[in-house]
Amino acid sequence: MRASDKAYQALLEDIVDGTLQPGTSLAEVEQSERLGVSRTPVREALSQLRKDGLIEQTRGRGLTVTDVSLDDIVELYELRQPLEQQAAKLAAQRGNTQIFTQLAAEFRNAERLIEGGDTGIKAYYNLNERLDRAIEDAIASPYLVSALKTLHLHLARIRRLSRRDPIRLKAAAIETLVIIEAIVDRNSELAASATAVHMQQSLRNALETARSRAVTERVA
Amino acid sequence: MRASDKAYQALLEDIVDGTLQPGTSLAEVEQSERLGVSRTPVREALSQLRKDGLIEQTRGRGLTVTDVSLDDIVELYELRQPLEQQAAKLAAQRGNTQIFTQLAAEFRNAERLIEGGDTGIKAYYNLNERLDRAIEDAIASPYLVSALKTLHLHLARIRRLSRRDPIRLKAAAIETLVIIEAIVDRNSELAASATAVHMQQSLRNALETARSRAVTERVA
DNA sequence: GTTATCTGTTTTGTATACACTAGCCCTGAA
DNA sequence: TTCAGGGCTAGTGTATACAAAACAGATAAC
Known part of the structure; x- marks a missing residue:
């Protein structure tokens, strides 16, 4: 399994099951350390999740988990x-x-x-x-x-x-x-x-x- | 404008207007040279286009423009x-x-x-x-x-x-x-x-x- | 003649270094 | 006290180097 897929799956799960609450800010380095892969696959995963609508760009810089109101x-x-x-x-x-x-x-x-x-x-x-x-x-x-x-x-x-x-x-x-x-x-x-x-x-x-x-x- | 956005827009246009015909194989280095950016933003653009369903992975390696039958x-x-x-x-x-x-x-x-x-x-x-x-x-x-x-x-x-x-x-x-x-x-x-x-x-x-x-x- | 395997080559996947930009704090002046 | 300006810092964006995997071609074995 590719590291980028692994990162995607892991982040996806964490968002769906609430480990990463809505509003949580996702810094690339932080997540790459947490998931044990480098920034590159994390970036790829994040950009996929953005397309899915599960995270969004807020106030210029910084991706955050989207809210569910x-x-x-x-x-x-x-x-x-x-x-x-x-x-x-x-x-x-x-x-x-x-x-x-x-x-x-x-x-x-x-x-x-x-x-x-x-x-x-x-x-x-x-x-x-x-x-x-x-x-x-x-x-x-x-x-x-x-x-x-x-x-x-x-x-x-x-x-x-x-x-x-x-x-x-x-x-x-x-x-x-x-x-x-x-x-x-x-x-x-x-x-x-x-x-x-x-x-x-x-x-x-x-x-x-x-x-x-x-x-x-x-x-x- | 970010290089990855530029790459995405350029590839998108080329696919929509037929410059890149269905079945065309998209190699990363080739496209990065054509678009004048490095492989990193090209990769990001390609992974977005794959989510859009405009390109697909064929037989293990190689991304190709999807067909429209x-x-x-x-x-x-x-x-x-x-x-x-x-x-x-x-x-x-x-x-x-x-x-x-x-x-x-x-x-x-x-x-x-x-x-x-x-x-x-x-x-x-x-x-x-x-x-x-x-x-x-x-x-x-x-x-x-x-x-x-x-x-x-x-x-x-x-x-x-x-x-x-x-x-x-x-x-x-x-x-x-x-x-x-x-x-x-x-x-x-x-x-x-x-x-x-x-x-x-x-x-x-x-x-x-x-x-x-x-x-x-x-x-x- | 056909198939399998090995090796060279090409291309992707990942890590990392460098560049740049936005946000922030600190300082100084009004 | 407040506001403006100027670095400073943290974090993103891009390039590139390196690792790994997949394909192609050739050679050898059956």
Whole structure:
């Protein structure tokens, strides 16, 4: 693995999991020492992350981790909604039915996973990731897939902020199941509509969580 | 201006305008000599262009300019359609009416521009760019705008392949005018639908042009 | 004749040294 | 006390040297 890829992955993880909080200033030498590589690969990684929108140039010099405000969540969903709808639509038209049939079966079991503590939740998140990858494989269009991938980076950040509310997770699993079943039935219209529903509910949950979290932090 | 930005801009232009044809291999030293900067900024530019999807790593070593096949055009529109629809929708909801009223007036004059030879056509393209920027300003959502910008890079490449058929350009201008008028009227549903129509027609034209172009080249 | 391996060459990947610029502190004067 | 000016410093931007990896060609073995 190249040092620049390693630096990118490491920084990406640190930003997504919150080790590098929004607003954190990223000096090249500092990061190169921390990651054990020279400045060159760090620079490359930073410029990639800037393209991803995870870091930004602030006040002339100095790169900082971008903020994730309530507005950002709304704005992110303004991109997410059309992208995921299109993805679901195309997956319904072209997807390998067998794969999605299998995923549907697993999602029918999601409630048990969600109730299974941390390991279960982890398995559930893993299942969601496999679904995302299946959809990406199904649509095959590299432009759309690339846009989805960048989107999912930002979503991962937000998800970290969301509380793992089992009730919401179960509801989400059911919404997702509707989408998958539509894909299996090659019903692209339904897949798109079900995705719209899922997006709407996800956004509402994300906002509620973020709001209460903001209040909690102000109190604490 | 930084040397790396200069290198990025120069390479971008060369790729979009066809100076660097699809399949062209880009060696770092060669490009750094051509552009008069050292390898470092060239590398940075190349890695940005790779993120944009304009160049790709082929068989282990060697970056090459990505191809634009008929399939690519279809796939690009699978991203373009939802993005532009969303953009039009949001612009209708939030846009500054005055700006779009002005643009509508200019588009009503587009036919005369298109008939005005090369300078007129250029002015027409310029008008379209101003519309794009107005829409981007109106939606304000950085995630969507960023996705649109990357998309437009690829569209610029395709446009170069399309024949400048005045009949198609006039039809496109009328389709665009419908979108703008919907934005002025704050009719987001109509804006989305009109965009869907425009996308469909644009795609059809792009495919037809590309097909005949391919045949011509095979003959020549 | 075909395939595999070795070696030379070319090109990329990484480290580092140097150049330059923006921000900051300190000094001095109003 | 406050503001302007001038270095000083920290950190970025660029060039280049060095290391490593990948390809090509040739030679040898089967």
